[in-house]
Amino acid sequence: MKVGIVEDNLLNRKIIKEKLLPYEDIQIVVVADNGESFFEKMEQMEKKDFPQVVLIDLEMPLLDGISTISISSVKYPQIKFIVLTIFEDNDKIFEAIRAGASGYLLKEDKAVNIVEAITNVLEYDGIPMSPAIARRAMNLLKESGKTSAKTLENTKENSVLSEREMEILKEIVRGNSPHEIAERLFISPNTVRTHVNNIYKKLHINSRSQAINIAYKNKWIE
Structure with a gap:
């Protein structure tokens, strides 16, 4: 499984890579520190080498995770994105899923959970989430249309x-x-x-x- 990592923090990038390296069926094909860098590297790659799944942070300079996912959904629709973040913010969850994210995990999740999520989106077209994130996502579904409309408006403004x-x-x-x-x-x-x-x-x-x-x-x- 070809995987990409987009994370602005050097230590976090290292931790994510160390979590994945022991798994022989995982191949890390691209690593970038923000959305701009990710697109630049993608343009230099052959299509056959593109990542199938990208683990992506949300808060990054130049081009953040949500914007990167949104643009990629048109530019590279075959690539799945799993958000890997420390945030459990309701608006961020909503925006990321709306932008096209296929999953939403916390950085503290164990390596086995991350690998299972990658397999899930590739083999079953699933939407894996950390338990804490899943609970918040369920609460989002229960919110009124008025709240959802307000969130959409904030997304447009940003x-x-x-x-x-x-x-x-x-x-x-x-x-x-x-x-x-x-x-x-x-x-x-x-x-x-x-x-x-x-x-x-x-x-x-x-x-x-x-x-x-x-x-x-x-x-x-x-």
């Missing part, structure tokens, strides 16, 4: 794009050209192109269709 970039992304989704977007937003076409390039860079994509897919998948566009 997206990786700036307010101006979100405006331009909406225009892209509407099918407007750079010149049309410039006229609507009272900026120059060159400024629009600069923003579009920044959007593509932040989302690690290279086409309008990919931008539209991500926008709809994350419900950034009503």
